[in-house]
Amino acid sequence: MSSFTTNRNHVKLSRKTEEVAGLYGRMLKDRKASKILFKRNFFRDWKEVMTHPVREKLLEISRNAILEIFTYITRKKKKKEKP
Numbered sequence: 001m002s003s004f005t006t007n008r009n010h011v012k013l014s015r016k017t018e019e020v021a022g023l024y025g026r027m028l029k030d031r032k033a034s035k036i037l038f039k040r041n042f043f044r045d046w047k048e049v050m051t052h053p054v055r056e057k058l059l060e061i062s063r064n065a066i067l068e069i070f071t072y073i074t075r076k077k078k079k080k081e082k083p
Contacts, residue, residue: 009057016049018073025070 003012013021024042027033033042047055058065 011054011057013054013069014049014051017046017051017054018069020046020049021066021069022073025066025073028066028070 003010024033024046032038043060047058050058
């Protein structure tokens with residue numbers, strides 16, 4: 001489970017919410033992910049898998065927050081891959 005601070009709120013993500021954020025993080029290199037409509041639709045769908053407390057704290061999607069989550073997930077995966 002990852003946690004981070006956004007909008008002065010400390011947020012802990014469930015595994016499912018973290019997975020979706022990681023998916024978005026991997027998509028940041030794609031031009032589609034920079035489109036406003038894509039971001040709005042993604043955030044709406046992402047909110048469906050968030051826990052209620054997280055939904056109240058995350059009011060908008062932040063590229064920095066997504067990058068932070070994506071970096072955390074990437075590091076965690078690399079640690080698991082090491083023998």
